[in-house]
Amino acid sequence: MNDEAGPGGAAETDAADPALVDAATLPGVPDEFQRLWTPHRMAYIQAGPEVLRTDCPFCEAPRKSDEDGLIVFRGRTAYALLNLFPYNSGHLLVCPYRHIATYDQATDEEVAEIGALTQQGMRVLRQVSRCDGFNIGMNQGHVAGAGVDEHLHQHIVPRWASDANFFPIIAKTKALPQLLGDVRRAVADAWNA
DSSP states (O other): OOOSBOTTSSBOOOTTSOOOOOGGGSSSOOOSOOOOOOGGGHHHHHHOTHHHHHSOHHHHGGGSOHHHHTEEEEOSSEEEEEOSSOSSTTOEEEEESSOOSSGGGSOHHHHHHHHHHHHHHHHHHHHHHOOSEEEEEOOOSGGGTOSSTTSOOEEEEEEOTTOOOHIIIIIOOOOOOSOHHHHHHHHHHHHTO
């Protein structure tokens, strides 16, 4: 191995040896911070905000495979899917198939199925994630905080006694310990079990 420092300051290897670099020789100062890797967020970053302006994600999701649409259950008038940008792992959404904006526009059948899917979603999340509680709600209209205000959707956010920490308050960051695909598979498998 060549012991001379290369242009980056790290010792370079000859062509015959695999490139092994001690982390201590890399740029930067070692610190005590833990790194949270959230690769699923790249879909949001790369797509940009125009995605939500061109296509309704809740009309598009049922046209995709369950895996690609993050769907965990398809009902007759409504379905349940994982939130692509979750507050917590297991954050579910319940949506009618029809493109309606507010709860008062839903039919009696849609209201009943949204309610039944919400209850089943709570049962499944308790079983799969052992959560301690839930935030459940609908934001009706842009001024009320709806990210997608044209298509009705109800949030089911699992909560744990220890899930609140300084990240959301100081850094506007949520730590999500599971990948969306893994969560979708666990919730979908437990839905009808």
